[in-house]
Amino acid sequence: MKLNRRTIFGTLTAGALAMSMAACGGSSDDEGGADGEMVSGEITGSGASFPDAYYAAAIEAYAEVNPDLVVTYSADGSSAGKEAFGQNLNDFAGTDSLVGDGDGPEPGSFQYIPTVAAPITISYNLPGVEGLQIDQETLANIFQGTITNWNDPAIAATNADATLPDLPITIARRSDGSGTTKNFSTFLDEATDAWTLGASDEIEWPASSVGGEKNTGVATIITQTEGAIGYVDLADASELGLVTASIENADGQFVQPTLDAATAALAGAEVADDLSYNPLDAAGAEAYPITAPTYILIRTEYDDENVAAGVKEFVNYLLTDGQDIAAENNYAALPDELRQQAIDALNETIA
């Protein structure tokens, strides 16, 4: 029901936006459609499930702007998306991770376009304890099972005011391979000395940890289990009303996972020439340290000009008006500078 209301709302606002755009008469932002003419046809994308809620809302809103171009996106997972991209089975791919050897796409055949980002929350279930603050090393130790009880002095050190119960910690994590796991473990791997479990889609978690299917599965475990802690994307955490911890960032500040804190992290991240960037543990007092990026892969060469124009127009929409839908769906919009870089790259790649 909630999702429905959200998408309807998204559609309405987008509709209103479209009208206001029309009223303004060809804003300079709107460079996508070939000289005002809307592209028609069908384009398909597949890949990451992490940004799926945003893409779904954006596709629905986009249908109001240009009903003739039918866009479909299936959230099969980043790896599946990249592989399909390599086999020419989709027109664009969504991915949370960069393209590696053997993933499918040939080097030089694709361009990264960053679309949105989102904070990964550290949610917990500890009745009576709110606003928990966790420093990075302690976070690593909790998730690799070296700290096993909530009354551990390491947790108490940063939470002088809270009464921490004598309760075993239950780690809630993903049972499926996931870009969220990858981003979370990459953060722990890069930012802390304590973390020993590596960075990957699938981690060899401590045997006592409990796995849940997708973000909702992990969120469910947390709500059901007293003493549980897990990593969940912001959309699911806020939908289920989970209590989130403040995490220490690179500047030593404890920051709550919010969209503004995520955008701050993006602003503090260094962007490479291929537009890949790493917002994990980014600099900035306001930056939330566990912020995950997500990209769309577009081809440098399309067989069908019409498809190329369609992809260009839709991705351009994501980077312009579509950015406004992001916040409603708990995703952080790109900072203006990065957004402009992405639009430039799009225009350069698909002429």
Added chain:
Amino acid sequence: MDLGGEARSRRTDKGFTGLVTFAGLTVLIVLGLILATTSVQAWPAIAQDPVQFVTGSRWSPSDEVFGTLSFLYGTLVTSVIGMIIAVPVSIGIALFITEVAHRRSRKYIVTVIDLLATVPSVVFGLVGSLVVVPWITPAYQWFADLVEPIPGLSTVFDQTNTGRNYFTAGLILAVMCIPIITSISREVFATVPEIDKQGAYALGATRWEMIKGAILPHSFGGLVGASMLGLGRAMGETIAVSLVIGGAVGMSANVFAPGNTMAAVIAQQWGEAGDLHRDALIGIGVLLFAITVLINFLARVVVRRAEIQMKGAHS
């Protein structure tokens, strides 16, 4: 396959023979093709270290170490728990329907049981993870406390902090298998000759003695067959198990500990699996297929032996 001897063998007859033979063979061909193609695809992962693939219990896709033993263990443990619960209950229900229930109420009971079979497995999984798990976790803790002083039992039923474990998965599997086992058992009991039953009564047997002496020996083979079909469903069940098993890699003697099964791990990890990881997941499928065939084969042997023992060699 000869339908009527030389004289009546007309063209249509031959055509029909060919058609049904083909239909029969299709199953074999499809099975063979599935086995062949999956084996080929899984080969790169298995070939790394075939022994390790079956006997190793470390599963680390990022290090390309694929040991499937803990999933095999999970599949067996959950299926066995499911069978221990489902088989007696199902046989009980079937006996109740065929022997005890009133003729008119029988119809309704059968409908209800059949309805249970039509519930999609994902619904069982959701009910399991959203309703059963939070409700049953304290019960597990209570039971673990209860058997704490008893050695052996305290290892099998040890402390837990989660309801997502082997036992919950077994419970869900039991509920899912009950309709299948019940409905086949019912058919099997219906084939017991009325004269055997009447004979037992005539010798002064009570209802229970009649069931024990006339129905069960006659039905043993069929009941094993019914259980095997249930077991097949339990071992292959994917989504319902995946939602309540906890997805942990490891082999714990504690049935209240989270684990994983072969079918569930394939479903969980498929989406984000890269190259070799995907091959390894297909390999698990091949292994599961082989084990199911093996168990069915064993069941057949058991049935044959038992039938000879229970009824004499005449059937």
